[in-house]
Amino acid sequence: MADLDIPTARQLVDGDWTPAADGGELPVLDPATRETIQSVARARAVDVDHAVAAARRAAPGWATTSPSERGAILSRWAALIGEHVEELAAYEARDVGKPRSGGRLNMYIAQGIVDYFAGAADKLTGVTLPTRTPDYFGYTRPEPYGVCAVIIPWNVPAVLTAANVAPALAAGNTVVLKPSEVAPLSPFALAELGRRAGLPPGVLNVVTGLGPEAGVALTGHADIDHISFVGSTVTGRSVMRAAAQHLVPVKLELGGKSPNVVFADADLDAAIPAIIASITENAGQNCYAGSRLLVEESIRAEVVERVAAGMAAIRTGPWDQDLDMGPLVSQAQYERVRGFLAEAPAAGARLVVGGEPATAAFDDGWYVAPTVFDQVDSDMRLAREEVFGPVLAVQGFRGVDEAVALMNGTDFGLLACIWTTDVSRALRVAGQARAGQVAVNQFHDAGVIGFPFNMQKESGFSRGGGYAALREYTQEKAVAVRLLDRPSA
Numbered sequence: 001m002a003d004l005d006i007p008t009a010r011q012l013v014d015g016d017w018t019p020a021a022d023g024g025e026l027p028v029l030d031p032a033t034r035e036t037i038q039s040v041a042r043a044r045a046v047d048v049d050h051a052v053a054a055a056r057r058a059a060p061g062w063a064t065t066s067p068s069e070r071g072a073i074l075s076r077w078a079a080l081i082g083e084h085v086e087e088l089a090a091y092e093a094r095d096v097g098k099p100r101s102g103g104r105l106n107m108y109i110a111q112g113i114v115d116y117f118a119g120a121a122d123k124l125t126g127v128t129l130p131t132r133t134p135d136y137f138g139y140t141r142p143e144p145y146g147v148c149a150v151i152i153p154w155n156v157p158a159v160l161t162a163a164n165v166a167p168a169l170a171a172g173n174t175v176v177l178k179p180s181e182v183a184p185l186s187p188f189a190l191a192e193l194g195r196r197a198g199l200p201p202g203v204l205n206v207v208t209g210l211g212p213e214a215g216v217a218l219t220g221h222a223d224i225d226h227i228s229f230v231g232s233t234v235t236g237r238s239v240m241r242a243a244a245q246h247l248v249p250v251k252l253e254l255g256g257k258s259p260n261v262v263f264a265d266a267d268l269d270a271a272i273p274a275i276i277a278s279i280t281e282n283a284g285q286n287c288y289a290g291s292r293l294l295v296e297e298s299i300r301a302e303v304v305e306r307v308a309a310g311m312a313a314i315r316t317g318p319w320d321q322d323l324d325m326g327p328l329v330s331q332a333q334y335e336r337v338r339g340f341l342a343e344a345p346a347a348g349a350r351l352v353v354g355g356e357p358a359t360a361a362f363d364d365g366w367y368v369a370p371t372v373f374d375q376v377d378s379d380m381r382l383a384r385e386e387v388f389g390p391v392l393a394v395q396g397f398r399g400v401d402e403a404v405a406l407m408n409g410t411d412f413g414l415l416a417c418i419w420t421t422d423v424s425r426a427l428r429v430a431g432q433a434r435a436g437q438v439a440v441n442q443f444h445d446a447g448v449i450g451f452p453f454n455m456q457k458e459s460g461f462s463r464g465g466g467y468a469a470l471r472e473y474t475q476e477k478a479v480a481v482r483l484l485d486r487p488s489a
């Protein structure tokens, strides 16, 4: 990895790798061994001040750089990501605990996102407006906000860096990014490649620190112009409160409790592997994870049996063995998931498979076995709250109305997946889903370019993903001009 080494106990501010002002550090752990991989700077308020000041100094120059030039730099950035996929994938896989191939897939996604916004940078336009008489001219112009704060969690850090930083930069903003200190290495490595691609000093700054320290300092900072927050619904509420102090606009991408809704006419050969992948990919630590399986009663027994068999066959291990699933990311996450595993049977759910630490062979890591609980009741925490682990809750339904009621029966509204070969029913149920995204006969957005990453209800509100994200990072100015009569010279 020599070409992309991340300096110890540093953060990237104003184009330089600098230590925290007080020299503080935080360890980054390998979830498969619980050993320290590396240490990063522990940013506090003063470090956040430095990063915001650097972003502010860089803002006018970057905003007035030609959009084509901004796009060209982003394009070089995407190319560099492509050239360093293996190193980047290793950073992320080890840091988060996902299999190497999962890390690799994330890097190709990140590259694609940066490339998409590279191409979009010089296609952001305003409109001319109709006027009541020919003596007026009206138009709008999209303008960058200025300094954008971006806060992301640890589960897919490279993709979330790309998805938030690339549109912000393409639209002419500068950025202060705070990744989670639990998994900061791939964001750091991506930012280093951005620097090499030609991002001027201060345009992209990355500070690592604890949420209550660096995160709070950033969201409450008086000199930021926009906040993008990706994380839990609980923290999202605090971020909104912080943003209210200075009336800063906020984009929130929060948690989920996404259902796979399986009707009796579904193509089960297509559905079963997708359902299993949707809750075991990244050890279930995805905001859109398919953590609820809602299945028509007439096929429930068959579906549960087939899903459980597939879950039991999932191979777990450390990132470099590149199996199907790794450990959970941290001790805190491990305790949280095991709390659900202990509580669900006591609440009346039937354990079908899993329910234990994965295997004694990996005692050193935070492994949890892929788990299926059947006969889950809507009142149980398992049916309503985000577990963020490989734990599937199964509920049965009879008929479309009950399916829709269950589908919409949580506080979240991120993604709903519908499995049926009846196209009319698929479209009707998609229309009734209270979710920002719907997938039919597939899980998530595979195959669609620029799919908007939208949310409803307590999953947040954003116009992420696709071209709309460029709009999210711009404010629209309206200009009205009166054309004065001038005597001809």
Ligand code: NDP
Binding pocket: 151, 152, 153, 154, 155, 156, 178, 179, 180, 181, 182, 209, 210, 211, 212, 214, 215, 216, 219, 230, 231, 232, 233, 234, 235, 236, 238, 239, 253, 254, 255, 256, 286, 287, 288, 386, 388, 459, 460
């Ligand atoms: P958290 O909300 O705990 O943390 C997210 C980020 O916010 C971290 O960088 C964290 O820092 C920081 N943070 C924590 N407290 C504060 C605060 N008071 N003010 C500002 N920043 C703060 O989420 P998790 O890390 O546990 O991530 C998992 C969550 O993220 C899940 O709910 C998941 O659904 C959601 N998520 C949503 C996505 C979406 O697009 N909708 C995508 C991916 C994940 P630190 O790590 O130091 O605490």
